[in-house]
Amino acid sequence: MSYIVTENCIRCKYMDCVEVCPVDCFYVGENMLVINPDECIDCGVCEPECPAEAIFPDSDDRATAWAERNRSFSASWPNISRKGTAPADADEWKDKPGKEALFSPEPGTP
Known part of the structure; x- marks a missing residue:
């Protein structure tokens, strides 16, 4: 099992989760993060650190659509x-639903 970053991260990208990950399994895109499921050790420390509530175990139905993208x-x-530094407007995007259409496949800057 692993953890999955979902659409709640899009345009928020707070990165609090990165600080606590013991195996550095986060990867950065232009407007969100993802977790490499092969590197994740299923410790779960990232999930409660996410202010956007974007991280779920892969067994959670909310993660299913995002597992392959991660x-x-x-x-x-x-x-x-x-x-790193979250986007200046992250708080404005934090609780907005339906952000999947805003997903960018472009890599971010670590």
């Missing part, structure tokens, strides 16, 4: 091991 983009986006 796997594929973690293979091409850069690894991130330190918390």
